Amino acid sequence: METLAAGAYYIRNGPFPFSRSHIEDKSLNPKAVFTLWKGSEEKPGKPLFTSNVYTLIQSKRRSRPTGVLPESGHKQKLFAFLRGERATVWKVEPVALVVMISYVITSAVDGKFWVSTPPQPGAVPGEEHQIEVKTLILNPVDPRYSSEAIFEIVRA
Incomplete structure (x- = not known):
């Protein structure tokens, strides 16, 4: 699978779903995106893309673009934006594994x-x-990526 078709998808790291918190304040401040416990309720995300470059939309009730805060530095985290903050453009690349095709997701800029x-x-x-959103040191031979950086993306 070279690119993802338009639509809603679940994103997981192994058995752990990716989602916003089930308990959030009512403000319009950016909302953190988490790795949840195995078996937690999953919320589908929607990619908007050109080729394999995407603006990933992750939602609880409505679609919200994702991005990083702080905007620079070493301690960046993934957030869903609610007030129209500038979303990060993500590059989603397939990683062939023995049992499935998974993906690594990187910032198209850095x-x-x-x-x-x-x-x-x-x-x-x-x-x-x-x-977290951070720089990784890649292995020169397979497996190139650590398991924490590999995500399964499946149609909802």
């Missing part, structure tokens, strides 16, 4: 990767881990 931190054994049940 090449930083989405990185998931799935819940670890002993973690507080229900604790959410926000998706």
